[in-house]
Amino acid sequence: xxxxxxxxxxxxxxxxxxxxxxxxxxxxxxxxxxxxxxxxxxxxxxxxxxxxxxxxxxxxxxxxxxxxxxxxxxxxxxxxxxxxxxxxxxxxxxxxxxxxxxxxxxxxxxxxxxxxxxxxxxxxxxxxxxxxxxxxxxxxxxxxxxxxxxxxxxxxxxxxxxxxxxxxxxxxxxxxxxxxxxxxxxxxxxxxxxxxxxxxxxxxxxxxxxxxxxxxxxxxxxxxxxxxxxxxxxxxxxxxxxxxxxxxxxxxxxxxxx
Numbered sequence: 001x002x003x004x005x006x007x008x009x010x011x012x013x014x015x016x017x018x019x020x021x022x023x024x025x026x027x028x029x030x031x032x033x034x035x036x037x038x039x040x041x042x043x044x045x046x047x048x049x050x051x052x053x054x055x056x057x058x059x060x061x062x063x064x065x066x067x068x069x070x071x072x073x074x075x076x077x078x079x080x081x082x083x084x085x086x087x088x089x090x091x092x093x094x095x096x097x098x099x100x101x102x103x104x105x106x107x108x109x110x111x112x113x114x115x116x117x118x119x120x121x122x123x124x125x126x127x128x129x130x131x132x133x134x135x136x137x138x139x140x141x142x143x144x145x146x147x148x149x150x151x152x153x154x155x156x157x158x159x160x161x162x163x164x165x166x167x168x169x170x171x172x173x174x175x176x177x178x179x180x181x182x183x184x185x186x187x188x189x190x191x192x193x194x195x196x197x198x199x200x201x202x203x204x205x206x207x208x209x210x211x212x213x214x215x216x217x218x219x220x221x222x223x224x225x226x227x228x229x230x231x232x233x234x235x236x237x238x239x240x241x242x243x244x245x246x247x248x249x250x251x252x253x254x255x256x257x258x
Contacts, residue, residue: 001090001091001114001115002044002088002089002090002091003042003043003044003089003090003091003092003093003111003114003179004043004044004045004046004047004083004087004089004091004092004093005037005040005043005045005046005047005093005095005107006047006049006079006080006083006092006093006094006095007030007033007034007037007046007047007048007049007095007096007097008049008050008069008075008076008077008079008080008094008096008097009030009048009049009050009052009055009059009097010050010051010052010055010079011050011051011052011054011055012052013098015227015228016226016227016228016229018054019098019226020050020055020097020098021054021055021058022226022229022232024100024232024235024236024239025236025239027062028058028062029097029098029100029226030048030055030058030059030064030097031058031059031062031064032100032101032102033095033096033097033098033099033100033102034046034048034059034062034064036100036101036102036103036104037095037102037104037107038104039104040104040107040108040111041104041108042107042108042111042112042115043093043107043111044089045065045087045089046064046065047064047065047066047067047083047087048064048065048066048067048097049066049067049069049076049079049080049082049083050066050067050068050069050079051068051069051070051071051073051079056068067082067083067086067087069082069083070082074193075203076094076096076097077094077178077180077185077188077189077203078189080092080094080180080185081185081186081188081189084182084185084186088182089182090181090182091111091114091115091179091180091181091182092179092180092182092185093107093110093111093177093178093179093180094177094178094179094180095107095177096176096177096223096225098225098226098227099223099224099225099226100226100235101223101224101235101238101239102223103219103221105221106125106175106177106219106220106221107177109125109217109219110123110124110125110177110179110217110219111179113215113217114179114181114215117215120181120213120215121180121181121183121184121187121212121213122178122179122180122181122184122188122207122212122213122214122215123178123179123214123215123216123217124151124174124175124176124177124178124179124204124214124215124216124217125174125175125177125216125217125218125219125221126143126172126173126174126175126216126217126218126219127172127173127175127218127219127220127221127222128170128171128172128173128218129142129171129172129173130167131167132165132167134173135158135165135171136158138156138157139156140156140173141154141155141156141173141174141176141202142154142155142156142157142158142159142171142172142173142174143159143172143173143174143216144159144160144172145172145216149215149216149217149218150213150214150215150216151204151208151213151214151215151216152208153205153208154174154200154202154204154205154208155200155202156200156201156202159171172216172218174204175219175221175223176223176225177223178204184212187212188206188207188212191206191210193206194206194209194210195209196208196209197209224238
């Protein structure tokens with residue numbers, strides 16, 4: 001199965017204009033995302049989809065395949081659908097352009113799950129919620145699933161409701177990485193925004209309201225996205241921590257002379 005990773009990137013983000021080009025340890029954020037996506041073992045191509053010449057020029061300089069898209073798109077999924085019109089594939093994976101610490105292994109888990117279950121039209125990721133604050137936060141999107149790990153509902157509200165928070169319960173936080181089969185992608189973008197989608201400001205609810213199945217694959221990957229300039233500091237701190245762990249020398253014990 002051919003799969004293509006698409007990284008939608010626009011310049012005019014409301015809370016952080018130009019964040020795709022924000023520098024992290026000397027490199028633009030979009031490059032960090034692209035390099036991580038390129039480490040996927042199950043995809044044939046990684047594409048930066050943008051409507052901005054500044055992002056396109058930067059991406060081209062570090063070697064990315066770039067597709068220029070319309071400025072009128074409402075979402076990254078719409079932008080990915082335009083890429084699908086130009087580049088044929090069986091599977092399209094939407095990776096957020098503001099996740100410089102993206103796990104290629106998690107992306108491969110998603111692609112692999114779609115390969116193993118060809119009847120599933122859409123797939124996405126989720127990880128366990130670890131704290132009550134995370135569960136209650138409206139910035140954290142929660143998802144509940146049926147026995148087949150198909151999404152029943154996504155919400156910014158605590159989901160499912162608990163009178164007393166139980167950290168041992170299977171509470172899931174949605175990770176905004178999607179895999180669409182070509183036909184499902186075309187169907188999805190042809191649909192108008194739905195009432196629940198507009199109420200929760202969650203695009204994926206459009207699929208559920210129209211009866212499209214979304215398979216949820218559980219992962220240990222905990223995304224650390226960049227929504228504001230302050231978030232960059234958190235990412236840089238995490239990168240320093242990872243670099244320090246990698247650079248820690250191994251201690252070799254000397255053999256005792258006989």
